[in-house]
Amino acid sequence: MTAQNRQQLAACVRLLHMEGLLTYNGHVSMRVPGADALLIHSLVDSRAEVAPDRLLTVDFDGKVLDGPADCRPPSEYPIHAEIYRARADVGAVAHIHSEHAIAFTLVEGITLRAMRCDGLNWAAGVPVHPDPTRIRCAAQGAALAATLGNGDAALMRAHGAVLAAASIIEVFKTCVQFEENARAQLLATQLGKLAPLTTAEIAALRESHPDAFRAHYARKIWRYYVTQGHSAGIIPESWLEALL
Numbered sequence: 001m002t003a004q005n006r007q008q009l010a011a012c013v014r015l016l017h018m019e020g021l022l023t024y025n026g027h028v029s030m031r032v033p034g035a036d037a038l039l040i041h042s043l044v045d046s047r048a049e050v051a052p053d054r055l056l057t058v059d060f061d062g063k064v065l066d067g068p069a070d071c072r073p074p075s076e077y078p079i080h081a082e083i084y085r086a087r088a089d090v091g092a093v094a095h096i097h098s099e100h101a102i103a104f105t106l107v108e109g110i111t112l113r114a115m116r117c118d119g120l121n122w123a124a125g126v127p128v129h130p131d132p133t134r135i136r137c138a139a140q141g142a143a144l145a146a147t148l149g150n151g152d153a154a155l156m157r158a159h160g161a162v163l164a165a166a167s168i169i170e171v172f173k174t175c176v177q178f179e180e181n182a183r184a185q186l187l188a189t190q191l192g193k194l195a196p197l198t199t200a201e202i203a204a205l206r207e208s209h210p211d212a213f214r215a216h217y218a219r220k221i222w223r224y225y226v227t228q229g230h231s232a233g234i235i236p237e238s239w240l241e242a243l244l
């Protein structure tokens with residue numbers, strides 16, 4: 001993987017930590033193009049300080065192909081491996097323990113829906129994977145990938161969420177918007193009867209957000225957070241050229 005790929009992945013992890021979407025747990029990976037392998041950070045390295053030279057290349061069976069000798073991949077790497085195996089369109093995966101979104105796995109009869117104009121992918125509701133245990137093996141990872149289906153988000157009961165996208169910049173955007181959407185639904189619930197976006201409203205919003213705009217928007221969100229992270233001392237100056 002290129003130095004730019006490595007800086008992108010490290011920056012994504014640091015920025016998701018800055019936003020509270022990753023804590024001491026959770027992980028992000030990037031597919032290694034043309035191979036059954038992925039780039040991921042170490043199980044033990046702080047998400048606040050993930051460094052490009054501390055990343056691991058791991059095959060889909062969990063074998064470490066490259067990386068520092070004192071690093072090992074997160075135990076839940078099958079989340080990533082099995083989604084890449086099932087979805088050729090996915091280039092980046094994030095597993096977060098999103099505080100607001102998890103709440104939607106802990107109640108009966110309430111589904112996380114599209115509440116904001118940038119939550120359109122969740123119009124039909126976000127699926128909840130029923131297995132509350134850590135994803136430790138390929139069979140569990142494959143079951144989670146099946147719950148995700150062709151979507152970009154799935155909740156994991158009493159645990160967290162998994163987000164999938166074509167690139168690191170896209171998956172970062174999805175994580176941020178997923179949490180914003182969950183927070184919006186929780187807040188609206190406090191006020192009264194929920195009125196999620198209707199089918200007609202969603203169609204109109206899709207019409208007004210062409211693909212080219214969506215790609216531009218992901219980059220805009222990424223640049224905003226990279227700049228914020230740089231100002232906060234989280235993103236080194238030397239990474240900016242590759243990130244922006």
Ligand SMILES: [Zn+2]
Pocket residue numbers: 025026076095134159160
């Ligand atoms: Zn987890």
